[in-house]
Amino acid sequence: MKLTVSDSVSPSYFVAIAAVELGHFRAQGLDVEFVPTPTDSATAFHDGEVEFLGASPYTGLSAFPEWRGAKALCALSQHTYWFLAMRADLAPKRGDLSIVKGRRISASGRPGLLLKRVLEDAGLDLERDGIQLVRAPNPPGTWARLGADAIEQGLADGFWGNGMRAEYAVRRGLATVVLDIRRGDGPPAARDYTFPALLATDRFVEHHPEAAAAAVRAIVATQRQLRAEPAQATKVGRVWFPPEEAEIIADLIARDAEFYDPAISRAAVDAASRFALEAGLLSQPVEYETLVATQLAPLWQI
Numbered sequence: 435m436k437l438t439v440s441d442s443v444s445p446s447y448f449v450a451i452a453a454v455e456l457g458h459f460r461a462q463g464l465d466v467e468f469v470p471t472p473t474d475s476a477t478a479f480h481d482g483e484v485e486f487l488g489a490s491p492y493t494g495l496s497a498f499p500e501w502r503g504a505k506a507l508c509a510l511s512q513h514t515y516w517f518l519a520m521r522a523d524l525a526p527k528r529g530d531l532s533i534v535k536g537r538r539i540s541a542s543g544r545p546g547l548l549l550k551r552v553l554e555d556a557g558l559d560l561e562r563d564g565i566q567l568v569r570a571p572n573p574p575g576t577w578a579r580l581g582a583d584a585i586e587q588g589l590a591d592g593f594w595g596n597g598m599r600a601e602y603a604v605r606r607g608l609a610t611v612v613l614d615i616r617r618g619d620g621p622p623a624a625r626d627y628t629f630p631a632l633l634a635t636d637r638f639v640e641h642h643p644e645a646a647a648a649a650v651r652a653i654v655a656t657q658r659q660l661r662a663e664p665a666q667a668t669k670v671g672r673v674w675f676p677p678e679e680a681e682i683i684a685d686l687i688a689r690d691a692e693f694y695d696p697a698i699s700r701a702a703v704d705a706a707s708r709f710a711l712e713a714g715l716l717s718q719p720v721e722y723e724t725l726v727a728t729q730l731a732p733l734w735q736i
Contacts, residue, residue: 435645438469438478439488443578443675445597445686446515446630448667449694450488453656455670461655462648470674471577479504485638486649490628491706491725492544492715498635501720505639505727506631508650508696508734510657513616514627515693516548517600519609520592521585526610529619531556533612534592536564540571540584541594547713548627549594552613555621578679582608597686598679605682616693626705631698639727650696650733657694658736664688696734698726 439447459466476496520526581593582603603609613619671680710716
């Protein structure tokens with residue numbers, strides 16, 4: 435079996451990679467290989483090139499419109515995991531979104547839709563306030579360095595990225611974090627726009643129920659280990675990450691440990707569904723039982 439994630443160098447999806455590298459899938463009797471993020475992870479998932487995908491619900495919608503055909507088996511971590519960081523020389527202040535007026539922010543694709551919604555919920559308007567959402571550098575280099583590259587290359591004044599991108603740019607003195615959404619910065623609703631989940635197709639869950647259950651047990655065991663021993667993340671990072679990022683990951687795992695919880699609440703699904711509707715990714719709300727493999731919920735005990 436194969437597993438991939440929508441962003442390989444990410445603290446939020448890291449649990450799925452670690453479940454492979456730390457032997458937790460193997461301990462559950464599953465032979466699972468991690469595949470580095472393909473060009474289009476949603477298509478790879480839809481086409482059956484991978485059995486498991488670590489991704490946000492809106493990525494699942496790319497593979498299966500209206501969320502017909504796939505299930506979230508469990509959460510990899512909780513809440514919206516994105517950061518807004520701005521050029522350090524602009525002297526941005528935590529939580530002050532006025533800094534984005536008249537600026538260029540590196541954010542594209544569906545994450546860009548997420549940022550657009552954050553800004554709108556904060557009372558900003560892209561056109562009125564002169565805010566430009568621009569694409570990340572191309573060629574991008576490594577995923578973790580996209581934000582830093584956008585600033586260094588003069589392509590953007592800030593970026594919307596995961597915890598590794600934010601930390602990398604902050605440590606280099608290039609950026610300052612303005613919003614850490616999962617810790618309550620920005621509009622209150624933004625905290626639950628999305629969450630990282632382990633996804634499998636309906637067909638897989640139906641035909642291989644024991645494997646789906648074993649996958650959840652592997653994720654839960656990994657979350658438990660990383661909460662207790664975040665330093666274990668370094669050995670995984672050294673296999674799959676560039677050297678500098680590999681030495682950062684354990685600090686990020688320790689910082690995010692409280693969010694490594696496999697449960698998927700009805701409130702989380704309702705909020706993710708509402709965001710997708712408002713962003714034009716859904717035509718009608720998704721029911722909890724449509725998105726979540728509820729028969730696996732008893733396994734979400736960490």
